[in-house]
Amino acid sequence: MIDTTFRSTLQHALPDTLLLQRELGGGGMSRVFLARDEALGREVVVKVLSPELAAGLSAERFTREIKLAASLQEPHIVPVLTAGATADGLPWFTMPFVAGESLRDRIAHGALPAADALGILRNVAQALAYAHARGIVHRDIKPENVLLSSGTAVVADFGIAKALSASRTQAPDASLTQAGMAIGTPAYMAPEQATGDVNTDHRADIYAWGVLAYELLQGAHPFADRTTPAAMTAAHIATPAPVVTAATVPAAVRALITRCLAKDPSDRPAGMDVVLTALSTSAESPAAAPPAHTSRRAPVAIGVAAIAVLAAGMAWWRSQATSPMAGSANSAATAQEAVASLAVIPFASVGGDTTNTFLAEGIADELTTVLSRVPGLRLAGRATAARFKGSTLTATQLGDTLGVRTILIGSLRRAGDRVRVTAELSNASNGRVLWQDTFEQDARDVFRMQELLAQAIGAQLQLRLGGTTVSAGTSNPEAYEQYLRGMQVYRNRGPVFTDAERYFDAAIRADSSFARAWAGKSIALMGTPYYALRHMRDVIPVARVAAARALALDSLSPDVHIALSAIAAEQFDWAGAEREARRAIALDSVSSIAHWRLGFNWSNQGRVAEALVAFTRARELDPLSGIILAWEGVTMASAGRFDEGVALAIRAHDLAPTVAPIQTIMLSAFAMAGRHSEGAERAAKLAPLVSDPMYLGPMARALAVGGQMGEATRISQRLERMGNDVRGVWYGRMSSRLVTGDTSGALAALEAAAASDGDLVPSVILANPWFDPIRTTPRFKAAMKRYNLGNSPLVQPRGGRLGVVLKPKPGS
Structure with missing residues (x-):
């Protein structure tokens, strides 16, 4: 029951659309209420800071600072919706009501299976990594702030600690701890946080995550024998944390938790991204005996090897x-x-x-x-x-x-x-x-x-x-040297990509029985049209001969089957492409490129869910490959996981900022997420650096849907002036003609592409909502038949996209 006076004061401070229902509880820092948002027909949580805490704060500045937390849009973060202050100066803020239970409640029911616990910990780590990247530290990670709903975990109260710190009205050298109100919970405080170190940073959250991980996986708090807050704090500061011994926990996770619980922040993982990587890789590591205790890690100089x-x-x-x-x-x-x-x-x-x-x-x-x-x-x-x-x-x-x-x-x-x-x-x-x-x-x-x-x-x-x-694979030193040169150029991509073929040819001249050189040539040829103005129809015959020769020399080479998969896909033999990609994976299950090739094949057909599984596996095997990250990101956005997908696509672009395919894949991810103005801003910076028609078209479309029609129109005119036989020009025009709503012209461009060698159209993410205006027309479906995609999800109204339906914005 809410006391009448306080209820009246709080209700008066809230927007008219929020009606208080009942008090849910709270702690020393705040009181928590359930309210009904009548405008949107949903329940929200209202948190009000306690008078003791509010006495040392500027309510106006707290409100301003807490609104920064509203910018955190991540699936595992409970966002702040709005904020304000009561007439007597008590700051409040609102968040969505999460139907479910807190992690503390779940722990009370009994021990969690290790797989469930690791899933929760991964969700919490994802939330922290996202917030830390934006300069926000939680400082109060604990089971009460982790909420469980619909099979996932979400973290509440992000931004509160920063708002409290920034809105202090005491002297600069006076901390909230000195004022009698510590930020955080003693049972989960890092040593530097407990002692009031002004340099406390995101690594305090890493420590708290380690405590949480220990508690979930071991079944008890690491210092469960300390029964008072003071004793608990002392243990965090001075007592070495015990080692997780549960046999069901992978050895890599046990070692990770030990690092997270290091007393010295510099001995912990550098960031939550490191924690996430370790969790991902541990999925493949068996549980083993707990690692022996090791001394503080010492640096080692980067040496030389062979x-x-x-x-x-x-x-x-x-x-x-x-x-x-x-x-x-x-x-x-x-x-x-x-x-x-x-x-x-x-x-x-x-x-x-x-x-x-x-x-x-x-x-x-x-x-x-x-x-x-x-x-x-x-x-x-x-x-x-x-x-x-x-x-x-x-x-x-x-x-x-x-x-x-x-x-x-x-x-x-x-x-x-x-x-x-x-x-x-x-x-x-x-x-x-x-x-x-x-x-x-x-x-x-x-x-x-x-x-x-x-x-x-x-x-x-x-x-x-x-x-x-x-x-x-060869006894000829010259052949081997030229092969290594070709592989270096191929893997580095860039403007000299076509040189790879020249090096492989040199290797073959030196040793015509060198299967790996033949396979390398075929793979490089199939990638050439994506990086140079060379038609696929010109490279396929040569690539097919090279692949056949490699297959005859070494049928067990994964690279041969990757090449054959690429050839089949570019000839729209989707079943053959899948068969060869699966064969490559069977021969080398840890080949990230083989898994990527399988995902690429499915993506071309609009099979979003299957493609995402393959791309995710490829990224697990090679997490800093720009092209893999880009495809996983845009496919994730296609599946309705918009923010995650865009974040991955941006990361891919950061890793390979000059690679044109990655640039346009990123723009498609923005389009999938409905973030058109951001896509236009990116396209405006990239377009002046691009001359390839295949990538100019997406730039124009991204600019147009983002409201920058002037530059979009200029690019469209530029594409129309190009020759009809330039590789990629028809795809570019299909995209750019939609800028002005010329659906008939866009369809004519698609038909011209389909009548030739396809002009790489299936590989350019036809699930993109850019193409929704023409997707269900008879002409689009007829053209898709030429690509053997007449019955694919691409001809459906959403093009195979999953998840939330985004309403088109004016002008998009």
Whole structure:
């Protein structure tokens, strides 16, 4: 029951559409009420700060600051709706009412299954990562502030701590703790937060998340024996946190919680994104014995490495971990746990000769290929690891970021006909160098060195690498060198993408039986029309010959089947494309590109739910690949997960800002989410840098739906002046003609594309709402039949999009 006087005061302060219903409870910081929003027909929660807390605050400034929290739009955050103050100066704010129970209530019912607990912890981590990226720290993460509804967890009270701190009216050196009202809950406070450290930052939330994780997975608070707030605070400050011992918890998660509960903020993960990465990778890691306690991690300098030396070192490591002479059982267990996951950082070329970069990076890349086939060993994705080439991060920091337990770093020096390589293998949990060595070899025998020592890895570690012997695939040093050059260009994309074909051709001239070079050529050719003004009809015959030759030489090569999948998709043989992509995955289940290819095939058909599963798996394998992130993001937006999808697409663009396909995929994600003005702002900055008609069309459409008709019209006119046989011009015109509502002209462009080689139309996200004005017309459906998509979701009113239906805005 709400007392009459207070109810009248509060009701008078609220908007007329909010009618108080009943009091829900509250704590020392606030009282909580349920109200009915008559305008929108929904229930909301009203929180009012206590008089004791409000006495030290500026209500006006608190209201202004709390409204900043309204900008947090993330599925796992309960947003602030509105805010104000009562006549006697008590600040209040409202949030949506979440039907369900708090995590505290759920804990009271009994222990949660580990899978359920990890799902909740992942949701909380996602909320924190999003808020931290926007400069907002929660400072009161606890089970009471985690709400469970419809199978997911959401976090309430974001922005409250920041608003309280910013609206203090006391002297600058007076803290809220000194005023008698600490921000936070003693049972979940980080040491620096409990002692009132003015430098407390987002890492306090990481600590609180660790306490929450321990409580959920171990079944009790880490300091459950401390029965008073003072004793609890003292324990957080001075008592080492216990280690999670529950057998159902993956070893990687146990280690993660231990890091989160470190007393020194610098010993915790650097950010919640690191926590999320560790949680994702732990899904593939089995539960094992709890890790032995390790000392504070020490930095290690980034050294130099090569495949030859690594093979010997890995063999030594295995022998040390399994030999009775290796030392204690704990040290053996630590070594074995450390080898469960590895990141091979691209080697640097030293000595001033940048032309050897291809060889340095190629050696590391070959090693990744070899070790990715080792059962029980998880490798960080190529594109992800490549982001840290030349990094000055410590091994521990690299391990945190990449979600692995061991790091291989290195470089290569070439002088005349000699190559010197040095390897350094480090334990990421404590920075300890596990093994280091140097090797020198004739440059002409580098490929042979790799082959022999890769075999040594299998022999020494008693591994079966897919039942076949691992080799470079050629005995010709020149062929191998040119192949490595081609792979470097292919993976780096960019304006010299077409050079990849030239290098693969050189490799084939040196050794016509080199299957990997034939497969590389076919894959590179199929990607060329997306990066250069070259028609698909011109590259398919050549790519098909190369793929057939590769298949005849090595039918068990995953790359061959990736190439065949691409060829089938560009000829609109969707079943064949899926079959070949699945074959590639069967041959290499950890190939991020194979999973991406499967998702790309489904996306082209408007099969959004299936595509999202494949893209998500690809991203799990290679979380910093720009092209993978972009496709997962736009597909997530197609599935109605708008904010998550846009965030991923923006992240992809940040990773690869000059790659045109990623630019336009990002614009499509904005369109899916109905965020047209943001898409137009991005397009306005990108359009002056783009000349390719395939990507100019989406720029024009994004500008138009965002209200920038002048520039959109100029781009449209530019496209109309281009020749009809320019690759991508018909797709570009199909998009741009919709700028002025010329649906007939847009359909004519689509028909022209379908009558030729398709002009890459299926790959340009036809599920985009940009095409809704023409989607259900007979002409659109007839054109889709030429792509073998006449019965696909693309011809339905929503083009296969899932989730919330966005109402079109005026002018869009």
